[in-house]
Amino acid sequence: MTLFPAPGFATLRARLAALPAPDATAAEAARARQDSLTKPPGALGRLEDLAAFMAAWQGDARPRLDRAQALVFAGNHGICAQGVNPFPQEVTAQMVANFRAGGAAINQLCRVAGADLQVVALDLDRPTRDFTQGPAMTEGETLAAMAAGAAAVDAGADVLILGEMGIGNSTIAAALARALFGGRAEDWAGPGTGADAGGVALKARVIEAGVARHAAALADPLAVLAALGGREQAAICGAVLAARAARVPVILDGFICTAAAAVLHPLGPDLLAHCIAGHTGAEPGHRRLLDAIGLRGLLDLGLRLGEGTGAALALMVLRGALACHDGMATFAEAGVADG
Numbered sequence: 001m002t003l004f005p006a007p008g009f010a011t012l013r014a015r016l017a018a019l020p021a022p023d024a025t026a027a028e029a030a031r032a033r034q035d036s037l038t039k040p041p042g043a044l045g046r047l048e049d050l051a052a053f054m055a056a057w058q059g060d061a062r063p064r065l066d067r068a069q070a071l072v073f074a075g076n077h078g079i080c081a082q083g084v085n086p087f088p089q090e091v092t093a094q095m096v097a098n099f100r101a102g103g104a105a106i107n108q109l110c111r112v113a114g115a116d117l118q119v120v121a122l123d124l125d126r127p128t129r130d131f132t133q134g135p136a137m138t139e140g141e142t143l144a145a146m147a148a149g150a151a152a153v154d155a156g157a158d159v160l161i162l163g164e165m166g167i168g169n170s171t172i173a174a175a176l177a178r179a180l181f182g183g184r185a186e187d188w189a190g191p192g193t194g195a196d197a198g199g200v201a202l203k204a205r206v207i208e209a210g211v212a213r214h215a216a217a218l219a220d221p222l223a224v225l226a227a228l229g230g231r232e233q234a235a236i237c238g239a240v241l242a243a244r245a246a247r248v249p250v251i252l253d254g255f256i257c258t259a260a261a262a263v264l265h266p267l268g269p270d271l272l273a274h275c276i277a278g279h280t281g282a283e284p285g286h287r288r289l290l291d292a293i294g295l296r297g298l299l300d301l302g303l304r305l306g307e308g309t310g311a312a313l314a315l316m317v318l319r320g321a322l323a324c325h326d327g328m329a330t331f332a333e334a335g336v337a338d339g
């Protein structure tokens with residue numbers, strides 16, 4: 001079954017209800033195993049939650065992490081015409097070349113975290129439309145980018161790490177968050193790659209102009225994605241849905257990746273149940289956004305890079321969680337007195 005059929009958003013929406021649910025039995029068995037391991041109950045904190053989460057989505061009380069896939073989606077944005085980006089738009093393609101040559105932060109982190117990295121560049125020479133002038137994408141363009149994101153997912157992976165690259169996309173992410181979750185544009189606009197106070201104020205004005213122009217789209221998250229989003233945001237949505245269809249757990253990255261996935265949240269409260277937030281980043285809207293979708297970042301390292309870097313770092317914590325879950329002795333095995 002393809003999730004992104006030709007007829008459009010209506011058919012996609014109808015198919016969301018059929019996506020798989022977590023395996024409560026496997027999660028319960030993982031929790032029971034955690035309670036039998038040689039430590040005071042709960043002493044491994046969120047590592048115990050991670051083990052149960054992985055068990056629930058893999059449908060196995062002893063989850064694996066043999067195959068970790070990392071996907072970085074890259075896109076370009078017409079909104080750069082408004083001067084919201086300190087770096088020039090060419091940097092998107094230049095960084096894609098850098099990813100492919102192995103020279104970016106995400107390459108180093110995927111290597112040490114044991115993730116297989118793929119970079120998907122989406123029509124970089126055809127930026128989306130400036131959303132203050134019209135919808136950023138048509139429904140067809142949005143679905144095509146979602147389908148590209150879905151097609152990149154390895155259905156046999158044990159975990160999927162998501163990241164993005166797109167000059168100007170901190171404005172796109174803030175606009176999506178403003179449109180989906182309300183508040184003022186100032187609540188969501190931040191420095192991105194390094195805009196000063198004047199630059200952040202400009203972003204907020206641009207976002208308000210976009211939201212006002214597309215007021216008719218605000219009730220429909222997929223219409224919001226088309227009106228204000230970009231190809232890499234749509235691809236992230238598609239990848240999150242394809243991962244869910246294959247029961248592959250997902251680690252989200254920073255503000256921009258989270259804002260893309262957050263488009264799915266209003267479409268069904270548990271559509272992001274197979275996702276964890278790798279970190280809470282330094283972009284000021286990130287914490288507020290995680291609160292809005294009911295997630296809590298695993299790490300808090302002051303990151304503001306994107307590329308999937310925070311998610312790749314979180315994979316190392318996840319490996320630690322599963323190593324304990326799988327390798328620790330039980331009280332009975334080790335002959336340790338159980339309180």
Ligand SMILES: O=C(O)c1ccc[n+]([C@@H]2O[C@H](COP(=O)([O-])O)[C@@H](O)[C@H]2O)c1
Pocket residue numbers: 084085086087164165166167168169170171191192193194195253254255256257281282283286303304305306307
């Ligand atoms: O994801 C984040 O938390 C994050 C925070 C700040 C910047 N970024 C990255 O910076 C780029 C967008 O910033 P800007 O200033 O061009 O809008 C884009 O390539 C993102 O990957 C990403």
Ligand SMILES: Cc1cc2nc[nH]c2cc1C
Pocket residue numbers: 087091095164165166193305306307
């Ligand atoms: C150099 C550079 C690297 C990045 N990686 C993700 N976003 C980025 C933005 C810039 C400007």
